[in-house]
Amino acid sequence: MTGQRIADSALRGMRRGERTNRRALIFDILMYGAIALALVSLLALIIQTVVKGAPDLSLQFFLNFPSRINPANSGAQSAIVGTLYLMLLTAVFVIPVGIATALYLEEYADKTRWWNRMIEVNIQNLAAVPSVVYGILGLAFIVRGPLGLGPVLLAGGLTLGLLVLPVVIIVARESIRAVPPSIREGALALGATKWQMVSRQVLPGARAGMVTGIILSLSRAIGETAPLLVIGAASSPRFNPSGLGDAFTALPIQIFSWTQDPNPVFVNQAATASIVLLGILLAMNGVAIVMRNRYEQRW
């Protein structure tokens, strides 16, 4: 008897469940549909790029300079080298400044003071500013204006540095905050000075997160086109930048200028350059993942 009633209620439950199941089904369809849409469009882009660009992908493409006269032997050496230089410069600029700022805000700043709160809010806001605005800033203050460097490699590196600095600061702060307070207390209780505590415990503990965040920020920087266009990167130069004060180009700029070209050969080369850029980005993200897995500190 009792068993019968339990079975009944279970069956009723199933009947009620049918309606919720239908809703769940609709949700599932919408969800998988959205994922499929994103993946299919991404896949279509990649396939199209590979189909167009792969035939030109050869050692020649890495070694030759862009050439209008001899399109068959045109290459992207100046753009690839420029991108690598830019990445290096951005890193040199952004790593010390970003980590120092994050350390100041997390370990030294008195959060009850209005200026420290103002810095915090501004950094959050700067991270959301469109990249073209950084290009305008770079043009006004670095290329012309107070610094007046001209449209050179150093100006490009500094502009991209400014662009990713807020993100680097935010990521570095999060890694620093992940170091538990008990580690800080432990170090101080042993007679360490504040700087010894920070340099020997907090920074090593936050290292993995910082490195991962910085690599991802740099990969964002080298994919940027707009700020470099605004500050006036060179178009298809047949030389590599010989120093910080030399004209430069980068892969996104080269891709942009080739896609504008009426000659279909160059449109295909734009696809080839895109494959190279994608390869560099994937490699950087791969390194970031390896670093995170290997050095991540679990507390």
Add this chain to the structure above:
Amino acid sequence: MSASTAGPNPDNQIPKAPAEVGVSGSVTDLTPYLPPVDSEYDLEMTDLKGPEEAPAPVEVIFDCSDVEVHYGEHRAIRDVSLSFGLREVTALIGPSGCGKSTFLRCLNRMNDLIPGAKVGGHVIYHGQDLYADEIDPVQVRKRIGMVFQKPNPFPKSIYDNVAFGPRVVGMEGDMDEIVERALVRGALWDEVKDRLTENAFGMSGGQQQRLCIARALATDPDVLLMDEPCSALDPISTGRIEDLMAELKERISIVIVTHNMQQAARVSDKTAFFTVEMAEDEKRRTGVVVEYDATDTIFTNPSDKRTEDYVTGKFG
């Protein structure tokens, strides 16, 4: 506070007289109080008072008077006047929130790290007021070791954990020897001598806590402050740490905060009972010392009714 009030013991045999320290007027150097680094396992300090003088009154290492701590507007403890003897274990017991840990953290100026914390009164350590203007809290913490409630090893090798203190304070001598000596004193050497390079996070909780004790001992402090060191440990690990405390007491003083009354009764020579005092007009809770006496007296014949109620389990 003048240095003359320092110790009730006139023949206080500290290497450098506190008065000189005061007169010099410069930043107080606590180095004279450091036992020689090259001292062997038995510290020379034990010889300062020979065993034949044993009945003499215990030398005072900490003399606290009218200590009070404010966190912002809130007064956490008030009027704490306690003195701790050299090579004695003193237990601080009492219900939660009565300010035992707050008081303990006054003894090595760890309260300085909490924003808004303000310490009043006097904490006299070897005749020197730790809250005098010229005192550097970093120097204080070099001399007074601390062990926390939750084991907090650094995410480094066992060796580097122990070596951290000696390295930051710039101890001289063979680091391998310093590390070995600390681990022996922490009763951990036999268990870890073959895996000194392994990460300390791989140890059990009890081993981690003994590592933290060894780490604190590595810089040769003469006081160890322990803030509920066994509350996160199983009974066997707790027993090991209590045995260790009994050994350490031969050479150093220990002040331990504990919630475990049996532990206080087992390990301590003296016990201070703290309680929470509720102000009538406000909802603020302030910690005060109710009674401070030999541990036996506190547990068998307390003079205050509140102590009796607490130790017999009627409240808290």
